[in-house]
Amino acid sequence: MxxxxxxxxxxxxxxxxxxxxxxxxxxxxxxxxxxxxxxxxxxxxxxxxxxxxxLSQTEQRESIWLPAYEVDIDAKPLTGMEKDEASDLSYNPITKTLFAVMGKHPFLAELTLDGDVLRKLPLNGWSNPEGVAVLADGRIAIVDERDHSLVIVSVDKDTQALNIADFPSYDLGPSEDQNKAFEAIAWDPLRQRLLLGEERPPALFSWSTDGRSALTGEKQPLPSDELDLRNLSALGIDPRTGHMLVLSADSNMLLEINEQGEQVSFMSLQGGFNGLKKRIPRAEGVAMDDQGTLYIVSEPNLFYRFKKP
Known part of the structure; x- marks a missing residue:
């Protein structure tokens, strides 16, 4: 019961x-x-x-092959640029130095391959320089995102400042998003062309030039379907293979693109990958020298170098 x-x-x-x-x-x-x-x-x-x-070992050797790179200079501050914004980077094969453009307070900085500052050249008349590419014979192309312009300057060892009115300027035209316009540029010596990139939505263009003469004609669109990135921060070229480097700060990613516009390899910019201790805060510039060494700059003033072991 x-x-x-x-x-x-x-x-x-x-x-x-x-x-x-x-x-x-x-x-x-x-x-x-x-x-x-x-x-x-x-x-x-x-x-x-x-x-x-x-990918076979042969295919890897014929590409940049980003997974093989390890950082050997990790987040080195660019001296005296703590209040600036490192916006892009380009390698000069003649001087064996790097040129970095700073956007917040417009100037061009020449760096050693170890990330030491050699000199700073004020950019008088620029609004928001975001991209830089070393061409031929001391010529350097600078993209101003705010003005939608491309200016080609001449720099030698005695240059102390650059005035925009002294050099030819080219209109890059309107962008789908006027506030996220042309930001990236790279010189492709193998194919005799400038490569241009819009930040968002990511898109690629080319402009034929021998790197010495004035630009003629118009920029031409390139296939951009493989740019599945949140934004496009910078472009670089491997002078050995001609493969393109596409950097995205928002995606924390560096992509390798071949001559057909196809993705070949990638590298994460998060801490713990490729030897990085911490995530690259905001990667804005990328360059590669003729030995295959990779360089990245991040806002506000951090310098990174990667090599293959």
Whole structure:
């Protein structure tokens, strides 16, 4: 015979459906995770990572092959540029130095390959210089994102300042997003062309030139379907293979693109990858020298160098 409940006892509450609750949370986490992975292009990076695993040693040697690089100068401050914004970087094969453009307070800085500052050249008349590319015979191309312009200057060992009115300027035309316009530029000596990149949505263009003469004709669009990046910060060229380097600060990613516009390899800019102690805060410039050494600058004034072991 069952024992009767005390008169003041309350019936016990039904047990919460723990399994159903956890299933709901798990499903929500999967949906959110998938959405984030698509937005961050982790799905595309995963496919490229798988593709990389099937490249032969010969194919790797014929490419830049970013997975093989290790940082050997990690987040070195550019002396005296703490309040500036490092916006791009380019290698000069004649002087064996680097030229960096600073956007917040416009000037051009010449650096050693170890990231030491040799000199700073004020850019008088520029609004927001964001891209720089060393051409031929001491000529340097500078892209101003705010003015949608490309100016080609001449620099030698005695240059102390640059005045925009002294040099030819080229109109880059309107962009889909006028506030996120042309930001990237690189010189491709193998194909005798300038490469130009819009920040958002990422898009590529080329402008034929021998690097010495005045620009003629118009810029031409290039296939940009492989630029599955949140933004395009900078462009570089490997002078040995002609492959393109595409840098994205928002995606924390560096891509290698071949002559067909296809992704070949990539490198994460997060801490723990390629020897980096911490994430590169905001990677804005990339360059590669004729030995295959890779250089990156980050806002506000950080310098990185990567080499293959």
């Amino acid at each position: 069952a024992t009767p409940l005390p008169s003041d006892a309350k019936p016990s509450a039904p047990k919460r459906p723990v399994l159903r609750r956890w299933s709901t949370w798990l499903a929500a986490a999967v949906v959110i995770g998938y959405g984030v992975s698509v937005a961050m292009h982790w799905d595309d990076r995963g496919l490229l990572w798988v593709k990389e695993r099937f």
